Amino acid sequence: MEQYGTRDMIVVFGLNQPATVEIMARTFHDGDPSYAGPLAGVALGLKSYHILELKDHIPAHVWEEQMGMHELEIEDEIWEKICQILKQARHE
Amino acid sequence: MLTGKKTIVFGERDEISATATSACLKAAGAEVVYENTACFV
Amino acid sequence: MGTHPVIKNFSYCLAQVPDLVRYGSKPRRDIARDQGLEEKISRSLRSYPEAVCYPPNQTFVGNLTPEELAKIPRPWFQSRGGPGGGEPEGIGRFGEIADQELFLALLNVADVLKPPLFQPDELYRVRLEQRLASHPLFGADTSPSPPPPQPAHSPLSTPHPTSLPIYHRQERYGWFHRDQRAEGVDDENLAAHHLLENLSTKASAALALKWLLHREDISANQVDFVISCGEEACGDRYQRGGGGMAKAIGQMCGCNQASGLDIKNFCAAPASALILAGAMVQSGLHERIVVVGGGSLAKLGMKFQAFLAEQMPILDDCLASLAFLVTADDGLSPIIRLEPGAVGKVPIGASGSEESVYRSYLLEPLSRLGLDFTDIDKFAPELQNPEIMERSGSGDVAKKNYRKIAAMAVLSQALEKKEMNSWIQTIGMPGFAPTQGHIPSAVPYLGHATEAIRGERIQRAMFLAKASIFLNRCTDLFDGVSFIIERNPQLGPLEKQSNRQL
Numbered sequence: 001m002e003q004y005g006t007r008d009m010i011v012v013f014g015l016n017q018p019a020t021v022e023i024m025a026r027t028f029h030d031g032d033p034s035y036a037g038p039l040a041g042v043a044l045g046l047k048s049y050h051i052l053e054l055k056d057h058i059p060a061h062v063w064e065e066q067m068g069m070h071e072l073e074i075e076d077e078i079w080e081k082i083c084q085i086l087k088q089a090r091h092e
Numbered sequence: 093m094l095t096g097k098k099t100i101v102f103g104e105r106d107e108i109s110a111t112a113t114s115a116c117l118k119a120a121g122a123e124v125v126y127e128n129t130a131c132f133v
Numbered sequence: 134m135g136t137h138p139v140i141k142n143f144s145y146c147l148a149q150v151p152d153l154v155r156y157g158s159k160p161r162r163d164i165a166r167d168q169g170l171e172e173k174i175s176r177s178l179r180s181y182p183e184a185v186c187y188p189p190n191q192t193f194v195g196n197l198t199p200e201e202l203a204k205i206p207r208p209w210f211q212s213r214g215g216p217g218g219g220e221p222e223g224i225g226r227f228g229e230i231a232d233q234e235l236f237l238a239l240l241n242v243a244d245v246l247k248p249p250l251f252q253p254d255e256l257y258r259v260r261l262e263q264r265l266a267s268h269p270l271f272g273a274d275t276s277p278s279p280p281p282p283q284p285a286h287s288p289l290s291t292p293h294p295t296s297l298p299i300y301h302r303q304e305r306y307g308w309f310h311r312d313q314r315a316e317g318v319d320d321e322n323l324a325a326h327h328l329l330e331n332l333s334t335k336a337s338a339a340l341a342l343k344w345l346l347h348r349e350d351i352s353a354n355q356v357d358f359v360i361s362c363g364e365e366a367c368g369d370r371y372q373r374g375g376g377g378m379a380k381a382i383g384q385m386c387g388c389n390q391a392s393g394l395d396i397k398n399f400c401a402a403p404a405s406a407l408i409l410a411g412a413m414v415q416s417g418l419h420e421r422i423v424v425v426g427g428g429s430l431a432k433l434g435m436k437f438q439a440f441l442a443e444q445m446p447i448l449d450d451c452l453a454s455l456a457f458l459v460t461a462d463d464g465l466s467p468i469i470r471l472e473p474g475a476v477g478k479v480p481i482g483a484s485g486s487e488e489s490v491y492r493s494y495l496l497e498p499l500s501r502l503g504l505d506f507t508d509i510d511k512f513a514p515e516l517q518n519p520e521i522m523e524r525s526g527s528g529d530v531a532k533k534n535y536r537k538i539a540a541m542a543v544l545s546q547a548l549e550k551k552e553m554n555s556w557i558q559t560i561g562m563p564g565f566a567p568t569q570g571h572i573p574s575a576v577p578y579l580g581h582a583t584e585a586i587r588g589e590r591i592q593r594a595m596f597l598a599k600a601s602i603f604l605n606r607c608t609d610l611f612d613g614v615s616f617i618i619e620r621n622p623q624l625g626p627l628e629k630q631s632n633r634q635l
Contacts, residue, residue, distance in 0.1 A: 004098050008096060008097050010097055010100070011102070012100070012101050012113055012117060013103075014102065014108025014112065015102055015107055015108070016107040016108070020526045028100075046100075054116070058116045058117075058119060059120065063116060065485075065486050066112045066116050066486045066487075067108075067112065069487055069537065070540075072536075072539075072544065072550065072553075073539070073540040075536070106528070106530050106533045106537075107533065109611065111609055112487060131604055132522065132525070133527075133530060133568060133573065133601075
């Protein structure tokens with residue numbers, strides 16, 4: 001972070017557990033919610049995305065090869081929850 | 093949206109690996125500066 | 134006689150070792166930072182009867198089938214009573230759930246070093262020896278050592294500062310030392326916690342091997358070769374991870390005619406070892422091969438934080454071990470399909486995407502054998518107990534892997550997306566193995582599958598084991614190994630599909 005700065009930096013998850021996604025997304029945006037660890041009270045303001053949210057931005061052939069199976073395996077209910085969590089964490 | 097972006101990538105072995113996520117991001121013109129695939133087992 | 138190697142027998146054991154949870158990797162690191170934590174952990178440990186009652190443990194040792202476990206409502210840790218409502222037993226159909234004192238007794242005889250690594254106080258040494266002498270499988274070849282030269286109650290002289298106290302129910306039984314000899318004393322690989330990890334693997338594996346010999350009713354001398362598939366790394370600074378565990382385990386069980394070696398492939402090592410054992414039997418190189426895996430001390434208490442946070446007992450408190458006997462075709466036991474192309478592998482070049490990984494080790498073996506998804510009655514992926522995994526935010530590992538298998542079935546047009554969940558119900562099962570790395574990787578179902586095939590409830594099962602080989606920090610690759618077992622063809626085909634109870 002010190003090396004690159006936070007401008008033009010985003011976090012991308014391939015994680016499918018809503019609780020984990022929520023903690024990590026909040027930590028990167030607002031600082032560690034448990035006020036422990038190196039990011040306690042450090043609001044980096046980084047926006048987090050799930051890779052499956054970014055489909056429209058990835059070349060189709062690469063997407064098909066890398067994510068075709070992952071799109072199918074995630075359960076609809078969990079996917080909706082993750083989308084909601086990430087939008088909130090990004091303050092959208 | 094991804095062109096020129098620096099990305100931090102977290103994956104999980106039994107979900108989506110960071111390698112697969114990075115492959116997509118790189119193909120979209122992003123730079124991956126940190127990547128980790130967790131193994132919780 | 135046919136030409137297929139068979140899974141002739143198997144055993145599964147647990148050793149419930151709550152007082153060793155503190156020496157698991159995660160608790161040990163956290164206790165070093167927070168002195169009060171050890172006490173909190175101690176207050177959250179389970180009793181032996183609680184661990185015995187625990188339905189996933191009963192499933193691991195064969196008293197419940199995975200199908201029966203699936204019907205038991207969660208949380209399982211609050212469940213009491215054995216199958217049929219009776220009192221659950223520490224002795225399982227496939228092996229046993231050893232209590233901590235029995236495990237310490239095994240650890241004591243597993244230790245061959247002079248001066249010893251594990252040094253129980255004299256009173257406890259005698260107690261541990263008596264404990265082992267009264268065990269039905271170990272008693273016969275245990276001769277209690279001569280009476281101690283000093284008074285029975287005298288504690289040890291001051292131990293080395295790095296020695297680990299070994300407790301059983303608040304009582305300190307003794308100490309576990311580093312290698313104290315001149316050559317080992319400054320070798321970081323021979324620290325007490327590393328050697329405790331390795332000796333725990335040996336002791337737990339020996340328990341499974343003894344049960345395997347007992348179940349098959351053969352003498353230890355009838356074993357030709359032993360393959361160990363644990364994840365420990367034995368060796369000193371010049372050969373860290375050198376191995377030798379298979380022969381250490383074989384020696385402890387009296388397999389004096391056997392040679393052996395260790396197979397390393399992270400969690401997929403048991404699957405890889407079974408395939409190699411089958412190939413060696415099929416080639417005629419060896420007649421009776423034992424594949425054995427001991428437990429992982431490092432993974433005890435791996436998820437303890439979640440249990441403390443939820444005021445639950447720490448459920449990852451068991452060392453698990455398993456053993457399989459692979460022999461030439463007996464005309465009865467399930468065969469391992471080993472013809473060319475039958476075994477699933479992930480070529481180095483296929484590791485680029487998960488779909489190509491699954492194509493390699495799931496779709497291709499099926500297609501090469503002329504089988505469809507529907508020809509496999511049960512799939513066994515990673516079978517970690519979800520109750521241990523979910524609370525720490527890791528999710529239900531077995532379920533996640535079934536979703537992947539089903540996604541591949543959809544991609545290969547064997548299934549509709551809307552049928553995924555119901556299909557998983559049919560071909561799947563809940564995870565029931567403790568978080569012990571290599572132990573939960575597909576093979577916990579092998580014993581149940583063998584029984585289900587012998588009982589004509591299923592015809593065929595496929596085992597898919599994963600290996601996070603990228604954890605070696607030398608590659609970013611991922612590995613997968615698969616194999617199929619099926620009803621012995623010499624028994625003829627199963628009469629009616631409808632007889633199968635899935």
